[in-house]
Amino acid sequence: MEKIVMKFGGAALASTEHIQNVAKKAIAEKERGFDVVVVTAAMGSMAKELAKMARDLSDNASKRELDALFSTTSHLTSTLVAIALQEEGYDAVSLTGWQAGIQTDDMYSNARIDEIDASRIEKHFTQGEIVIVAGEQGIDNSRNITTFSKGGAETSAIAIAAKLKAERVDIYTNVDGVYTADPNHVAGAQKLKEISYDEMLELSNLGSQILHPRAVELAKKFQIPVIIRSSEIDTVGTLLKEEVEMEKNLIVRGVAYESDVIRLTVGYDAYSNASLADMFTILAENRINVDIIVQAIIDGLKPTVSFTILKEEFADALRVLEDSKLSLGFSFADFEIGLAKVSIIGSGMASNPGVAARMFDRLRREGILVKMVSTSEIKVSVVVPQDEMIRAANALHDEFNLEQALYI
Known part of the structure; x- marks a missing residue:
């Protein structure tokens, strides 16, 4: 069975209503015949509150403990999505990063993925379950919990997709695609139908907040199609791939x-x-x-x-x-x-x-x-x-x- 990985950002997980919407999107892909992995980011408000509590307790908290603390935020969202799916009558299981087999180096708060053992995810697929993985986290060789820096959830999603040889990755965000510029500040910005890995990598490195460069690099390395789409409205997003059709032979595209x-x-x-x-x-x-x-x-x-x-x-x-x-x-x-x-x-x-x-x-x-x-x-x-x-x-x-x- 073909596989699909779906990543949801913090805005898509901000309330029980939002989480129920995430569950419906995952169910729709399951009903289309895919094995589905959902990768969740943290609720932004929760991460900020935990950071404040840590600062109130200590000005010099160890990076190890901070990673253990912040990993709980995406863990929480993954379990809530699993509960929502189960309530809809679907078999679902939540996994932390280490349970999903994500092995990292030991650079706390900015860890890099070394390897993924996807055997447990595959086992849950054979049992007909939708798998929900807490993004932004893994475990190092000393079995300490590690977290990633910005863009950790989408990096987790694309790395898992590469290991599973997934059909594609859907990145659900608070925008409906990649634009020629930020439509909030640039008049006439237009949505791109497609964008190449190299162009997206430059955009990401140059200030675009849509997709982290590490995630783009992984997608390019393993040639994984990625669709960047809205978590709020049902609309066509932007396809990220190797070669793209040139709109009117544009020299500059963003x-x-x-x-x-x-x-x-x-x-x-x-x-x-x-x-x-x-x-x-x-x-x-x-x-x-x-x-x-x-x-x-x-x-x-x-x-x-x-x-x-x-x-x-x-x-x-x-x-x-x-x-x-x-x-x-x-x-x-x-x-x-x-x-x-x-x-x-x-x-x-x-x-x-x-x-x-x-x-x-x-x-x-x-x-x-x-x-x-x-x-x-x-x-x-x-x-x-x-x-x-x-x-x-x-x-x-x-x-x-x-x-x-x-x-x-």
């Missing part, structure tokens, strides 16, 4: 933006003291994501390297740099806040030169200062003042005529 970007600048007394490899290795070992990197070596000036990080990683980045200052050999570190990143994305950009120039010209005409630039074959990103972020996104959406394209 605009993304991300606020609260910080530029860190590290300076050296001499170029011989600088080792980019050492610096970014140390940051990577501490799971600090670095984005745009610019090195400046100019005669008569001290060499510097600047890079961008997100606001929530700023304190950790400073701590890591300070702890490693002697071994890294830099003389000073400075930072700039109040920045944002705005990007254009499209697989057609690789074979169409001049896209970046057109982007820069439009921003110049709008009077928007560009502070840093990063490019790849299918995207161009710029760092701009944060108070210009939305205006820049709207200008670029207009510049590349995305509101006039034919979508569904």
Whole structure:
């Protein structure tokens, strides 16, 4: 029997009525002849309340105990979905991450999946049961509970689908698909019928909150079709796959933006003291994501390297740099806040030169200062003042005529 994995976010699990709606969607797929796995995220309000309680008890709670604590949130939603399914007359069973066979490394709060033993899930399938797995969690080699960072539930869902060789993964969210830009802030944003793994990966890395990059990477690696759809309304979503049909041969297919970007600048007394490899290795070992990197070596000036990080990683980045200052050999570190990143994305950009120039010209005409630039074959990103972020996104959406394209 073919298998399907369905992931539901916190908004889709916010009340008993919502949970009953989740159960109905799972039943519909079961009735279509699929073996069904439902992966649940945490109720956002519950996670916040638990975090507050932990802070009230201690300013220095161990990461092990925090992971054990926060894992209970998606565990709770999985059991509630199982109860709702059973009430509808269907056999269902809830599993924690470790019961579902999800093995991880030992990096608390930001664990990565090493392996999945799906034998228990398969056993429940043979008994005709719908399986509900608590997302965002697993267990390490020491049998300690671990949790994942942002996007943990969809990462769990796609990893399980890969192991089960599932037909597809349905990601139910509070939006009805992937748009050319955020429709809440960009006029004329249109929903995409399809999007490639590479385009979605760029969008996810560049600020889109719909799907986490780790989940997209897994889907691409195992070539798993993913449908991003609404948990509230019954409408056609956006299909994520390898190759897509190009709507009217668009060169640019999306605009993304991300606020609260910080530029860190590290300076050296001499170029011989600088080792980019050492610096970014140390940051990577501490799971600090670095984005745009610019090195400046100019005669008569001290060499510097600047890079961008997100606001929530700023304190950790400073701590890591300070702890490693002697071994890294830099003389000073400075930072700039109040920045944002705005990007254009499209697989057609690789074979169409001049896209970046057109982007820069439009921003110049709008009077928007560009502070840093990063490019790849299918995207161009710029760092701009944060108070210009939305205006820049709207200008670029207009510049590349995305509101006039034919979508569904």
